[in-house]
Amino acid sequence: MPQESTPSGSELVGRAAELRELIRSKVAWSQDNRRLHGDVVAAMSDAGVFAMRTPARYGGHESDARTVMDVLATLAEADGSTAWNAAVWSVGNWIASLFPDGVQDQVFERRGARVCAVLSPTASATPNEGGLVVNGRWPFTSGAGHSHWQCVMAMAPAPDGTPWPVMALVPMDQLGVVDDWHSAGLSATGSVTTVATDLFVPEERVLPLPEVLAGRYASRRNADSPVFSAPLVPTGCATFSGVAVGLATAARDTFLERLPDRKITYTDYAGQSDAPVTHLQVAEATVLLEETRFHARRVAGLVDRKGATGEVWKLEDRVLARVTLGRTFDLAKRSVAVLAEASGGSSLHRSVLIGRVHRDVQALNLHALMHPSTNYELYGRVLCGLEPNTSYL
Structure with a gap:
């Protein structure tokens, strides 16, 4: 090409x-x-x-x-x-x-190829000559309807016979779909459930997740790339953080755009912008937005710097990436919430951006990888000298 x-x-x-x-x-x-x-x-x-x-x-x-x-x-x-x-x-x-x-x-081979992915091993795989036979379901498959391939996860026998999670690449036309995405937030993501029924996956399209998390990848041509030699989870942390920044920015900008035409009902203020409470709200939301940007740039900078220098990723670096992701989404949620509360009943209309932003950022804070409390706990465990309670690092 x-x-x-x-x-x-x-x-x-x-x-x-x-x-x-x-x-x-x-x-x-x-x-x-x-x-x-x-x-x-x-x-x-x-x-x-x-x-x-x-x-x-x-x-x-x-x-x-x-x-x-x-x-x-x-x-x-x-x-x-x-x-x-x-x-x-x-x-x-x-x-x-x-x-x-x-x-x-x-x-x-398809220009503009799109691969969706779910990293929870909610399926099982059994060995078959030359590969695995996979059966199972993957809820929350965002973008499935516009994807060409999906990276699915399943539990399969490791070489020693014990179960371990594996990643497999599957063409979308080999998967079934349950159209079950009816959500309060992120409602346009098409995050349906995909299904595999006795699906054969050749062994070259299967990678053990423990090998991937350890940075032992199968591509030779990408081995020296600073982008494709980075760890999986920190790469995801840097990527998803951008969504938090954009949502918090949208809430602040939309609030300020609507401000000149808004009043505070049942008060004597000529406009919402005259009220001291509005000044406090805008200031707090903006500072939280700036902190959101700081943490998102921090984790992206960490990934880029280590990719450029070839530095080894230590446990402390990996845990920092996770907690920074959680902090980014936590701060974005707080920033948006301040302005959503100040936006009045009109923001409940679907046509008003700030209401949608509020629902979307709340939904993202419920995601297992972004969940602030989970990431704070992980970071605190390591700071206290304990081993991390997850392999997703």
């Missing part, structure tokens, strides 16, 4: 900014249909969003973590569901780039 010139990070962010008007124009349709509008997906593909974490030999950009985070934040300013799906596809494409090079040829 011929390679095009790689756009700079600022160029990709600029392209994402140009998509915001289209994204906003399709939000109502996407919310009603519980998935992204096809025009939005096509426009993101044309803008190179899905190429950010595709290897350069397939026409991808191999963008650094800061660029990916900034692009996703820009998209989230228009719509959280759009940015979340883009984040999932970024991580999914990155995961596909860990598999043997011949498998990557299959995945990325």
Whole structure:
């Protein structure tokens, strides 16, 4: 596949900014249909969003973590569901780039390929000649309807016979779908349940999760890439943080845009902007937004710096990435909540952005990887000299 010139990070962010008007124009349709509008997906593909974490030999950009985070934040300013799906596809494409090079040829032969992923092993796999037979279901498969492949997880026998989790790449047309995504937040992500029934997966499309978490990947051609040699979980932390930044930014900007025309009902203030409580709310939300950006940039910078220098990832670094992710989403939720409370009853209308942002950021704080309390506990355990109680590091 011929390679095009790689756009700079600022160029990709600029392209994402140009998509915001289209994204906003399709939000109502996407919310009603519980998935992204096809025009939005096509426009993101044309803008190179899905190429950010595709290897350069397939026409991808191999963008650094800061660029990916900034692009996703820009998209989230228009719509959280759009940015979340883009984040999932970024991580999914990155995961596909860990598999043997011949498998990557299959995945990325389609320009603009999109790989969704669920990292919970909610299925079982039994050995069969040349591979595994998989049976199970994966709830919360974001973007399934617009994906070409899915990275699924299942429990399979390890070489010693004990069970261990494995990752497998599966074409979407080999999976069933249960259309069960009816949610309060992130309602346009199409996070349905996918199903495998006696699905054979050849062994070259299977990777043991413990090997992946240890950084032992199967791709030879990507082995020296600072992007594709980074650890899985910190890469995900840096990626998803961008969505938090964009949502908190959208809430603050939307509040200020609406402010000149708003009053505080049942008070004598000529306008909401005259009230001292509004000054306190805007200040608090803005400071929380600035702290959200700091932590998102911190984890992206950590991934990029270690990728560039080849530094070893220590336990402390990996735990820091997790707690920084949790802190980012915690701060974003707090920032949005302050302004949502100050936005009055009109924000309950679906057409008002700040209400949707509030629901989306609450939904993301419930995600197992982002959940603030889980990440704070993990960080505290290690600070207290205990072993981490998870392998997802």
